[in-house]
Amino acid sequence: MTSKVLEDIFQVTTNPENIPKGYNLVILGENDTLTNLDLATTDAALLYQLTENELLEQPFSYLNDCFVRCQKQKRLNKNNTSLASVFKEIDRLVIGYGLVAFQIEEFALHGNLQNYIAHILLRYDNYADFLSQIIQRSIIEESVADLLNSFFPSLLHYVNRPNALFDMNDSVNYNNTLSVFELFVNFKQVAAIFTKIDEFCPIDGLLANEYEKKTILGPILTLSPLNINVALKNYGGMLERSTSQTNMIHESLQAEHKVVLERLFFICDRIIRGSVESRTDMVSYWGQIVNKNHLRRADHATQNKLASNAFTTNISLILIKFSEPFLDVSYKKIDKIDVNFFNNLNLFIDLSNETRLNSDFKEADQFYDEHRNDVKPNFISDCFFLTLTYLHYGIGGTLLYDEKVTPQIKRLKEEIEKVKTFSNSNSLLANFVSAKLKQLEKTLSYSLAIKNAMKGFFSNRALQLEVFDFICGASTFLLRVIDPDHQFPFKQIELPLIPDKVGVENVDNAEYLRAHAPIPFKYYPEFVVEGPINYSLYISHYSNSPIFRNPRLQSFVELGTTILRCPELISNPHLKGKLVQLFSVGAMPLTDNSPGFMMSIFEENTLVNKNLLYALLDFYVIVEKTGSSSQFYDKFNSRYSISIILEELYNRIPIYKKQLIWQSQNNPDFFIRFIARMLNDLTFLLDEGLSNLADVHSIGRELSDPNSINQPEESTDESQNDLQSRYQAAQRQAKSSCGLAAKSMTLFEIYTKDIPQSFVTAEVVDRLASMLNYNLQSLVGPKCGNLRVKDPEQYSFNPKELLKALCTVYINLANEEEFVKAVARDSRSFNIDLFKSAIDILGRRTGLVSDEFCNSLFTFASKADSTRKAEEEEDMEYEDAPDEFLDPLMYTIMKDPVTLPTSKVNIDRSTIKAHLLSDSTDPFNRSPLILEEVIPNDELKQRIGEWKAGKKAEKQ
Template sequence: MTDFDAWTSRTLENVLAISPAQVTGPINLDELDSILIEILTELGTPEKLPLSYLNNCYERCSTLKQRVNKDPAKLSAIDKIIANVTNYGLICFQVPGFFFDHTSLDQTLDYVLEFINRGFLRKILSNAIENDSSLEVLNSIVPNLMNKLLAVDMINTPSPEISRYYFSVMDLLETILAYPALAAIFSEIDNFHPPDLKSNEFETRSLLGPLFRYSPLLPELAYKNYEAYISPGYVDNMTSIKGIHEGSQLETKLIIDRLFSLTNKLVRGGEKPRAAFFRWAADLVNKSHLRVGQQVNPKLVASNSIMFNITMILIKFSLPFLANETKLPKIDIDYFNKRQIVDFTEETKINSTLQESADYYQVSDEVPNFISDCFYLTLTYLHYGLGGIYNWENRLKQQLSGLRMEIVRMEAQQSNPSGLNPFLEGILRFKLPKLKKTYKILQSERYSIQMVNSYRDLQSETFDTLSGAIKFFIRVIDPSHEYPSKELKLPFVELAVEDLDDPNVLRQKSPVPFRYYPEFFIEGLINYFYAVTKHGIYPLVYSNRNLTTWVQFLIIILRCPELMSNPHLKSRMVELLFYGTLKNTQGGPGFMDDIINSDPLVSNNIMYALIDFFVVVEKTGSSNQFYDKFNTRYHIGTILENLWGNNVFRKQLKRQSTQNVKFFVRFVARMLNDTTYLLDESLNKLISVHNYEAELGIRKGEQPNGERDPALSELSDEEIEQRLQSSESQARSLVGLSNKVIQLFNLFTKELPSSFVIPELVHRLAGMLDYNLVALVGPKCSNLKVRNPQAYDFDPKRLLFNLCSIYVNLSKEEKFIDAVAQDERSFDITYFRKARRILEKHVYQATASFRQQFIAFGDSAMEKRSQQQQEELEMGDAPDEFLDPLMYTIMEDPVILPSSKVSIDRSTIKSHLLSDPTDPFNRMPLKLEDVIDNVELKQRIQEFKGKNKTRTEP
């Protein structure tokens, strides 16, 4: 035997771990195959798992190879041993039952994850590629690993163990996908995308589901993280919860980064795996539309965790081309003419009907580019992924509020057992712990959502990506499609004032193809921006250079009504501007203030945009449209009030009032409508609160001499309490809104007094002011006294001062004096004098000069009334046909309404049409240009006036 043969025999014995008792003589390389078979099938391996034995053989070879690296013959021998060991390692995955049964398959997979040398695994994978058995190996490993991952007990398994196992699976997949040949066939693995999956089945039945669902957002993990720090009905341990947030945020980032790395390798594996991944993600989101519904059952749709993870991965894919303005043209604006992967057919369009959109798009077999697929899929996940999370958080908030009240009530009952019968006591003992656990589960979910929403680093990346999406949409809107390389000039189309309320005209003016895009593209962006603002991530938006793009987009949509038809979405945009102009917690400017004041596109258009939408929001299309408008108008009012400190915006408003009179009058008319309704309703609700409080006070003996309302005598204490709570809630809202509108009137009438005394407005304005002055200082003003006026922001003295300020602002306008004098329903100089006394005693802002102007105006109106009464006596009784059918005054300029044929004064119908574009006598559509001059009636009225004037002259 040669020295080499001896070395070979010893090496085989050492590498294969053959004991002396098993060797009858020298062994050589020709026997290697039969020896391995015998050990693996008959003799048994020293280690429990065959794969563990083979791996140890490989490691011993690797160590030995380093020692003999200068001996070619020995190196060749070791390589042959490695090749045989690796081949049998490959067989372990190709035919697992050959060496072990399925009982030990789990152990083998665990060994692969935790202990197997990556070099041995890479060698096995390389052999699989060379032997054309890659798919067999992958099918043996990957689906089984995913099933094991899915089966992990998230509640009872320690979190570090879950995390370690999860990231071990990630490591193994990274090793697999590092081979281009394996990445290219990865989508062919069993159950990569089974057909006919339901939304909630993707996580359990598709190959990637168990991997992509893992997140601190999972309810089981959220409960494990936060449960100990939640106290149902009391105060949670926010210090500890903040610490959990920070730890979960780091884990979330690690998960997203690793998932992106894996997905990036997969989509770069070739057209086939890339298309397969996008089809899988698209199919999931196509079947998850119910996530943004109002009554969705979370168990029947995809979870927040998988939707969040995929959304973040898509955002990472989109960032490189969305953050680079030069790459925006690569996004196909006519994507919907191609064979797209997301189903948009039944989605509401931005400003077209479904049929119009279907008629426009003629879908071809052309396949969109990767960038376009990625962009539009990202927007879809933004809406149904993140949007579904926001929707679920809002529902959790409502559910938790109800649960908290129920738990507190039951604990109060339990703390006083003497008043409980045994049956009820037993129910409490059984039900209360269950309610508390349910509360903790839901609150844990809510905290996990707040954790990701408040994660600044993650949101910063998302904000930058979506800012690029905003730029893309502005580019589509731009008639030249050259933005951002070319500045925009608004408006894009010129619209007559009467067309601003006409949806058909606006739809035809809307740009193509923007009008045919799904509305949720914009809704998802706006909801995201709203969530960032709502969660107080102000450092993000304060310092981010992309904030200007967002503000510009808000103004473009609001300034150009032809772009979008949905008033609810525009209201959300106004709300964003509202939050952006509110002073911060230190009293400093809002985070949008600098942009609003300095960016030309924004500052030149914001005033017009807000005033126009103030009017348009009158009609939201919902059954609650009358009430929907008030919150939006409150937000607009607050923004306008904040802008008022800048003289540029005051000049803009003045310019609109003189150069665009019809537009401005339309705005003031709606303000006047609101003020009339809100003041009346708010004061009535305060009277109701006063009456309910008085009745309860009398019944409890607190006000034994109080005046009772007979209508309340039949109601029980509980019914009165319920009505009181309802009236308090309504009063709180109505008073805040009416305060805002009155403040606006005060600001505007001071700046633009002549604009408020045109014939269409002045009588209504005078009547509104007079009526509310009586309510504040008249004989029933004591009914407005409530126990806690601050709770409703009700300050009658401040309200009286603002109301009187409007009189003073308009006191030099002769037409306003005439209008107040003609108000026979409410004007009474007595109330002006009483108001002056209240101002003098209780309102320090009301200076002596102010009080003098106010009462002088009242005296002027009283003197004018005397003159008017004298003229009426001299005029005598006018025929009914000369009287305006709505105002009952002699008409100055009668016109005939085309459909009802009624004659009415031109100023009266103009005033009516500012609020309602219909004939007041038959509700048929009506425009001012359609009315017909009643020349004959006007002449007869003039003759009548002339005769009476002649008869009374001396």
């Protein structure tokens, strides 16, 4: 009985005459030890098969088959106790030799580790039980390290073999590979030393793009729809797909990726839980990768020299899953995250070249040197800050790549159209053009595949919800760091953290703000805030964005409001610009004109509704200076976003309207800075926009009339191209300027109605009047025909609505005496006939306004005209005023002369006050200046008064 069982299991015999029909048994060699097949000769029989049988080409497969047959025989003979010892010995031998096969490659006659691996990955289910037993035997024999150092480097070499592709396109290969990893790490003894495998992370270090190929976990961590081969297979080709077809591909890949991520997390989780050493090594591995891939956020990085989007986003998502338990809505474990994390030694995150939130490198390094903590951070802290790092460089690098691909696709499509047009007119170059066209179309197909793969990834709401939930939890923690007592969210934070310095622009107060910035927050790397802001702004443009209808969104809005309200927190104005851009997306009405998705938070959250308005007004002012070479234009985008938010808050939430009116009445110095900036912008934007429209009009006429180009024939094409370029530039600039101006004009309309007194102060009233008069002349004056362009809506230009808005401001301020005088004394542009033309257009021709509106406008214009005549008579009286009585900038007689402390120049208080709203320096020597430093010149004021009185007396 024993002999027959052994023959069946090992497929061998010592008696060739008794081979049953249908069996293909191996006849054992003729020697003394193998004359009988029994328990005593089992080892020799098996050894013969492995080391001497020339026909046995797959020794490991043979061992596995023996193991499988042994288990089958066990089941068939489960009641035969006499065979129990036989089966036990067979298992011992087969499993033992299976372990030896991986430890000593030359042991078997045809031993080949990669061959073994190939068979396992091809039919994993058939090998799983045997492999599990081998692992358990290695644990018993304390040879796990040997097994791992043999098995996994061979596995790595196998998946990286030449011309082999390891990705989600080959489901059998990658699924079985993941199953092998899962099987191994499910044994705690294996997971505990898994990171000690020689090629887990080579000691010598790797280049940024080598980790996914040359480390044990690298290949499986690239399993993603973002893998370029997966993207090309699913989205490649020039085939036009319908939206529904593309969405089906998205959904299929999203479902598959979800399962892959769960399996990858299982593997990493087992390693993390294996031992202190394996946890430390795993975090170190991820740290090395991200430290060498900072260029993923660079503008002109070479993508193929960096880790792939697939690799880094998968690690990001795995880390986010690790972070979930200590960032849940209860925040019971939030105190486990070390607020002073960056003070610790042995950090896995390289901060050597990281910009800090509000300190320089030297100051930060000095602080860390003085407050160094020798205690190693806990895993929760390591994991949290590493996740923030990956959010910026991993997922953040991916979304930046997406933003670069979009314009590249547009350029490729334009280039293809140009080549096609050229080919139609140049048959002699047909072959060259055809080759060029094929190359361009191939590149376009490649770019579109990447674009669609990213769209599929970022439109996966369930996945992105995990990312944004992490951001919301991180926002709460960052507020906890900002809180002087580090008690948030269990105790509410009070803002502002330092007293406001009204009248002093925060951007000119940088040193003061830096000195008073909260510690340790000011020393944190900038990416801890930049990563969440970049991601949230980007993902907000997806229709199924996780930001929408998210109950945790208020945590992020609270952080954003705090950053804007406390200028000492972050020194980078571009980050704040992105933040207000995101808030404007959240404030804009939805498609059904219902309030934007952030509006309920703006209204109901106490921290937000107490601080948001002041924060927006303050940032509107200080964004004037961004520190970059393009700062003059940077401010307009931020102010456009702020204007959107302010308009929606003012019109939809009564508390903000009350706050704005309160600020204008009780904090005039602060509020007037805001009005002055609005006026500066509107003046420039309207002038720029109308000027660009005039260019569009004139260049458009030239383009439509080729005879107007007076150039030699050979240069006609060049002139036409130059004109076309100028025309497109004028169109872009007109669209930008007119769009921004329209939004600013809306604020002027609504604010001048409810708080007119703020617009008639001495600092701004003359400039406001001049701006209104000048643009009224542009819209209805003799040159208004120059503004006629085709399809004005594409430039956000509606001349009739703009005219109505201008006239509405006149009417809103008609009862303010100072405004009437300012309009009247604008000798350059004021003309009552312009008002009559405006009334004719708005009333009789278009019916845009009521008779009451027309009457009010005419009454105002008549009053201003009368005032102009009276003031002209008065000016005649004072035309011989001494130069020392005249304001050196405005050339008008000073009413309240003051002396500037350093230049000693006498100037009218209203003039220097208006100047300081835009520039905190003495206009005559550029030295720093604040209004409190000017010296009243009472003696000069008295002499001016006496001189004017004398003039009046002479007249009488």
